[in-house]
Amino acid sequence: MFMPLSHTTPPCLPINCQPACCNDRNSRLLKSFVKERIDKHKEDWNPSESRDFIDCYLQEIAKDNGNGIFQEENLMACAVDLLLAGTETTSTTIRWALLYMAMYPEIQARVQAEIDTVIGQGRQPALDDRSNMPYTSAVIHEVQRKSNIVPFGVPRMTVKDTVVDGFRIPKGTTVLTNLTSVMFDQNEWETPDAFNPGHFLKDGQFWKRESFVPFAIGKRSCPGELLARTELFLFFTALLQKFTFQVPPDTTLGLQFKLGITLTPKPYKICAVPR
Numbered sequence: 001m002f003m004p005l006s007h008t009t010p011p012c013l014p015i016n017c018q019p020a021c022c023n024d025r026n027s028r029l030l031k032s033f034v035k036e037r038i039d040k041h042k043e044d045w046n047p048s049e050s051r052d053f054i055d056c057y058l059q060e061i062a063k064d065n066g067n068g069i070f071q072e073e074n075l076m077a078c079a080v081d082l083l084l085a086g087t088e089t090t091s092t093t094i095r096w097a098l099l100y101m102a103m104y105p106e107i108q109a110r111v112q113a114e115i116d117t118v119i120g121q122g123r124q125p126a127l128d129d130r131s132n133m134p135y136t137s138a139v140i141h142e143v144q145r146k147s148n149i150v151p152f153g154v155p156r157m158t159v160k161d162t163v164v165d166g167f168r169i170p171k172g173t174t175v176l177t178n179l180t181s182v183m184f185d186q187n188e189w190e191t192p193d194a195f196n197p198g199h200f201l202k203d204g205q206f207w208k209r210e211s212f213v214p215f216a217i218g219k220r221s222c223p224g225e226l227l228a229r230t231e232l233f234l235f236f237t238a239l240l241q242k243f244t245f246q247v248p249p250d251t252t253l254g255l256q257f258k259l260g261i262t263l264t265p266k267p268y269k270i271c272a273v274p275r
């Protein structure tokens, strides 16, 4: 179970904390959408059959009549967090992936060749295909490493005086994990600043690397990792199965970004040409 992000995030981060979902209007819309869903779940709730997260939470609230830690306010905050953390991140990664594909047509062509061999055009991609597609997996990992969309993890706060590697961190200190330093470490990566899927390939097979940490590590690492990895594989392969992404005529694409809670590419235009 996780705490709402708002309980662990300091109110004023020294960065531009304004993803589209954070502005007042969008935040109100999101909250009222979640409230509607919770009310609907309460209406047709059957305690002996949990359909999803909201049902399970309602069950926990009912156990101690809403007097314990499980309360409707927390349910609301957790559901909003899941929607925010779960949509902005995956869609931003896909935006980076399409940008890289348009900028590196030879890499895109190799992904498409693998899709054509393993999946073909006659059916949609399935998760089972992933283990037969080392090059595509390497490209998705390299997109995640190089685009580095959550460069400082999620801000945390020490709950007691702590010593890390000889450094004393007093209780109540906000701590950011510098994931960038690991994913661009010159001692770990052969060409840290290049977009190079070869970082994740050895003898033609997918190579899992310890320094690949876009979801952070440890007991507070991203709870959505499995879902995100599944979504990224299915969306990316489905898109490249049907389209080739190209730089529009007379346009130069670049890797300019905007740093907010996530590191997103600046808006860009590319052509999706049906295959």
Ligand code: HEM
Residues within 6 Å of the ligand: 002, 003, 004, 005, 008, 081, 082, 085, 086, 087, 089, 090, 093, 149, 150, 153, 154, 155, 156, 214, 215, 216, 217, 220, 221, 222, 223, 224, 225, 227, 228
């Ligand atoms: C490419 C996609 C994603 C990336 C790169 C990503 C990355 C991260 C990172 C770095 C953290 C901070 C971990 C830490 O502080 O140690 C985090 C936290 C979190 N992520 Fe993700 N995430 C992604 C997708 C998702 C999805 C799909 C969901 C849910 C459906 C999700 C839900 C969360 C939540 C709720 C937290 C806060 C957990 C807590 O406070 O303990 N994330 N994520």
